[in-house]
Amino acid sequence: MARVAIIGAGQAGLLAAHDLLRHGYDVTVYSDKTPEQFLADARPTGNASRYDMALDYERQLGLAHWEREAPIANGIFATIVPAPEVQLLTTIGRMSKPSYAIDVRLQSARWMEDLEERGGRVSIENVSFERLDEIAAENDLTLVAVGKQASRLFARDDRRSTYPEPQRNVALVNLTGVSQSVPYAAAQDLFPIKVNIYPEWGEAFWIPWFSKDGLHCRSLVFSAKPGGPIDRFGSLADGAEAVATALEVIREIAPWDYDWFKDGELPDENAWLVGRVLPIVRDVVGTLPSGRQVMALGDTAQTLDPIGGQGANNGNKMARSFVESVVEAGEGPFDAEWMRGAFDRFWARHHDIDVWNNMLLDGPPPSGVDYLMAAYGATGRSDDDSPQQRLADAWAENWNDPAELTEDFFDPERVRARIAAAFGGSAEAAIMHGKLEVSRQQLRQQTGLAPKHPGPSVPPTTSF
Numbered sequence: 001m002a003r004v005a006i007i008g009a010g011q012a013g014l015l016a017a018h019d020l021l022r023h024g025y026d027v028t029v030y031s032d033k034t035p036e037q038f039l040a041d042a043r044p045t046g047n048a049s050r051y052d053m054a055l056d057y058e059r060q061l062g063l064a065h066w067e068r069e070a071p072i073a074n075g076i077f078a079t080i081v082p083a084p085e086v087q088l089l090t091t092i093g094r095m096s097k098p099s100y101a102i103d104v105r106l107q108s109a110r111w112m113e114d115l116e117e118r119g120g121r122v123s124i125e126n127v128s129f130e131r132l133d134e135i136a137a138e139n140d141l142t143l144v145a146v147g148k149q150a151s152r153l154f155a156r157d158d159r160r161s162t163y164p165e166p167q168r169n170v171a172l173v174n175l176t177g178v179s180q181s182v183p184y185a186a187a188q189d190l191f192p193i194k195v196n197i198y199p200e201w202g203e204a205f206w207i208p209w210f211s212k213d214g215l216h217c218r219s220l221v222f223s224a225k226p227g228g229p230i231d232r233f234g235s236l237a238d239g240a241e242a243v244a245t246a247l248e249v250i251r252e253i254a255p256w257d258y259d260w261f262k263d264g265e266l267p268d269e270n271a272w273l274v275g276r277v278l279p280i281v282r283d284v285v286g287t288l289p290s291g292r293q294v295m296a297l298g299d300t301a302q303t304l305d306p307i308g309g310q311g312a313n314n315g316n317k318m319a320r321s322f323v324e325s326v327v328e329a330g331e332g333p334f335d336a337e338w339m340r341g342a343f344d345r346f347w348a349r350h351h352d353i354d355v356w357n358n359m360l361l362d363g364p365p366p367s368g369v370d371y372l373m374a375a376y377g378a379t380g381r382s383d384d385d386s387p388q389q390r391l392a393d394a395w396a397e398n399w400n401d402p403a404e405l406t407e408d409f410f411d412p413e414r415v416r417a418r419i420a421a422a423f424g425g426s427a428e429a430a431i432m433h434g435k436l437e438v439s440r441q442q443l444r445q446q447t448g449l450a451p452k453h454p455g456p457s458v459p460p461t462t463s464f
């Protein structure tokens with residue numbers, strides 16, 4: 001069977017390795033870290049919360065080892081906050097299947113060991129450019145899955161890339177000893193990814209996370225527009241400072257969440273991260289000095305801003321799609337034309353991930369705002385069968401597979417059709433009702449009262 005080399009033992013590289021191995025390919029993974037180093041010395045490369053479609057792949061490969069013990073997330077609870085004293089709008093959608101964020105350090109360590117047990121090879125080396133050429137010479141296909149720092153080899157694909165530079169300054173601080181439920185949610189069986197959106201300043205979101213040492217945590221992700229009050233993580237000295245800064249920022253911009261996290265602690269000294277991410281799609285073909293060609297995979301092929309929690313999901317879907325293309329090609333040849341064809345196939349099915357993620361960076365289109373207005377009032381309770389809840393649930397499901405809603409979200413007619421179907425009546429009336437409710441809550445806030453959200457919908461006949 002054909003020989004495949006995979007450079008990088010992250011999420012994308014290891015899943016492709018396991019899948020190729022089960023299809024009978026001769027697989028070697030090259031990792032710059034041993035399993036022990038992943039656990040003792042490494043930082044997590046991200047939160048990597050994954051939704052059902054991506055998790056399904058891991059289950060099929062027999063790699064979903066932690067679902068019984070890890071905390072779940074089962075919804076998205078977003079609050080739009082134009083200013084700390086104004087919670088303008090909440091959208092609370094439930095997902096039909098739980099999502100998990102397993103510490104990628106734990107996964108890499110275990111999945112490398114699993115690979116060797118199943119007959120694959122793992123070679124510990126930091127692969128240089130020159131060495132990559134040697135590896136490519138020894139293999140029929142070489143996949144480069146070394147994360148987002150691979151610009152030297154894989155050119156930007158201008159047709160598919162949207163941004164010339166990073167859009168946010170990002171910080172990740174994991175805290176253990178904190179509750180998994182949202183203290184003020186109407187549904188106590190809802191363990192959502194909590195998102196606070198500040199149109200001027202960026203975003204902050206809190207995601208259930210399972211640490212390498214088995215601790216239940218919330219990952220706090222700060223996604224800062226430069227110069228605003230979230231943008232305070234640039235020069236941190238250590239983890240203690242990361243936690244202190246995170247709490248300071250929360251107290252200032254999301255005071256309603258401060259008590260939730262104030263007693264939290266880092267689960268281990270490496271469980272934090274600061275950086276900038278350039279969202280980019282690359283030409284997956286890298287040509288080496290010898291003229292040999294290697295193929296990008298995962299973040300190396302396409303990097304997404306963390307805002308939509310899509311990067312690792314995207315990597316899973318890409319690995320699965322690439323392996324399908326490999327299996328169809330059998331022994332190859334795995335030349336440049338085949339590589340680009342394999343990426344085109346992935347892109348045709350999954351490019352909505354990019355569109356959805358970019359929409360979160362740029363803000364919703366007017367049709368999307370109408371959709372969210374119509375969904376206003378969803379409580380997130382499992383017994384809430386209101387039209388608002390159905391719309392909010394479809395919106396939350398889109399995190400799992402952005403092909404579900406993304407196109408419609410940008411299309412005023414399709415948005416109206418969805419709203420009309422959910423309400424069994426006029427879309428305009430439903431949008432107007434949502435807008436009215438949002439305005440009423442704003443008025444409450446202007447008169448010093450707490451908004452009646454997050455929480456149950458206020459029926460149209462009730463006055464405040």
Ligand SMILES: Cc1cc2nc3c(=O)[nH]c(=O)nc-3n(C[C@H](O)[C@H](O)[C@H](O)COP(=O)(O)OP(=O)(O)OC[C@H]3O[C@@H](n4cnc5c(N)ncnc54)[C@H](O)[C@@H]3O)c2cc1C
Pocket residue numbers: 007008009010011012013030031032033045046047048049050101104108125126127128145146147148170171172207221273277297298299300306308309310311312313314315
């Ligand atoms: C703050 C933050 C939050 C995020 N949250 C989410 C989320 O909620 N959901 C989601 O889906 N995604 C999320 N992401 C994105 C997600 O973490 C990444 O998309 C995913 O981990 C990338 O996986 P990968 O395998 O492509 O690359 P990586 O995880 O970067 O793995 C690459 C591996 O290759 C190794 N390597 C590098 N160079 C070499 C070399 N020369 N030789 C050998 N080995 C090498 C690296 O050490 C690493 O182990 C987030 C990212 C960030 C920054």
